[in-house]
Structure formats: C-alpha cells, structure tokens
Amino acid sequence: MAMSKLEAINLMLDSIGEAPVSSLESGLADAETAERIFNQVDADVQSVGWHCNRERERKLIRDESNQFPIPSTTLTVDTTKNHKWVNVTVRGAYLYDIKNQSLTWTSTTDNDHDHLYVDIVQQQEFEALPYSLQRYIAARAAREFQESVLSSATLDSFTIRKEAEMYAALLQDEAEKEDANVLYDNNYSYKISRRRNNRLYGM
Numbered sequence: 001m002a003m004s005k006l007e008a009i010n011l012m013l014d015s016i017g018e019a020p021v022s023s024l025e026s027g028l029a030d031a032e033t034a035e036r037i038f039n040q041v042d043a044d045v046q047s048v049g050w051h052c053n054r055e056r057e058r059k060l061i062r063d064e065s066n067q068f069p070i071p072s073t074t075l076t077v078d079t080t081k082n083h084k085w086v087n088v089t090v091r092g093a094y095l096y097d098i099k100n101q102s103l104t105w106t107s108t109t110d111n112d113h114d115h116l117y118v119d120i121v122q123q124q125e126f127e128a129l130p131y132s133l134q135r136y137i138a139a140r141a142a143r144e145f146q147e148s149v150l151s152s153a154t155l156d157s158f159t160i161r162k163e164a165e166m167y168a169a170l171l172q173d174e175a176e177k178e179d180a181n182v183l184y185d186n187n188y189s190y191k192i193s194r195r196r197n198n199r200l201y202g203m
Helices: 005-014 029-046 131-149 153-178 187-194
Strands: 054-061 074-079 088-091 094-097 115-122
Touching: 005 029, 005 131, 029 131, 074 088, 131 153
Parallel strands: none
Antiparallel strands: 054 115, 074 115, 088 094
C-alpha cells in the first residue's frame, strides 16, 4: 500500500474539517497552505535519515576542479571510515570543507587525495517512500497544519496522539528493516565485544 501526496494533503485538510481537493492545483488557500507545510515537514523528516534514504560509506570522487560534487537531492552528509575526522557540510551541489572554509580540496588524508567516504541522506519522492514513513510524515504535517490554522486544543490532542502512533509504527518498521545487532552496530559495544581478554588467552 502507498499514499500519494494528494492523499496526504487531503488528510491534512480533513484535520481542520475542510473538504478534500481533487488535485494539487485546486487554487484553494487552505490547500496551498497545507502543501507548503507538507513540503517542509517532508524534508525535515527525511533529513533525519532512514533505511530507505540513507546510503552508508558512499565513495565520493573529487573532480577536475578539486571539488566533491554531490547529488542535488542531498539533505545531509557526514564523513565516515578513515575520513571520519574530516568536517564537511553541504553547500549547493558540493561538499564544503569546514576546516579550510573552501569548496576546493587539496587533500583528505595522507594516503587518500582523490576521494572521501561519506554517509549521505537524500530526499526521495514522497510516493517512493515506505508506507510507514509516509503515514508519519502525513500525520506530523496534519498536526502542524492544524496548529497553524485552527490552534484547537481538542483537535490538537487528537493529532498529537495520531502522530505518536505513526511514529511508533515507523520505528518498529525501521528496526525490522535495519536488522540491527546491539553488539556489532554500536561502536562502543563492538569494541567491548571484540576486546581481547588476556586471562582467557593465558597472558
């Protein structure tokens, strides 16, 4: 099952008792406000990074201008592996070197001069997202829309509860897809579990 952006907008309109619209080009003021809030919430939620839109340890190659181009859909990026110490951020379509305050890179490490490993989060089309993430985005957008338009305490309690339910369902879905292991997917636990015990080895 999947949800369209139009269905999400109509869910938002329903949260304030408004009739649904048949298209995103209806011209109605409330529908336009709903879409504006939806677009912001969609980006905010996706920027957290989920199983469906996070790519781990992606290798970025420096171009002929000594810059690191990144996809236009990039929301957040963080260096990883042996480049974890390199501080970067997104500036337009390129990685920005925070330490040297430049889009132009001269080196990354002593041994690697042409690439960086990063964890990258990219914004996906709403229709392409998993249903659990779609429902959470729609519920959060409906709550923020209702608060912006009506500020009704009664309706607010309902939309807050609905958002919490959708968030819990999303986290459960994420946990199932990630197949996370408490001993190996946490850096500290992994180091402890792999630490050599001298007593066991007779040393």
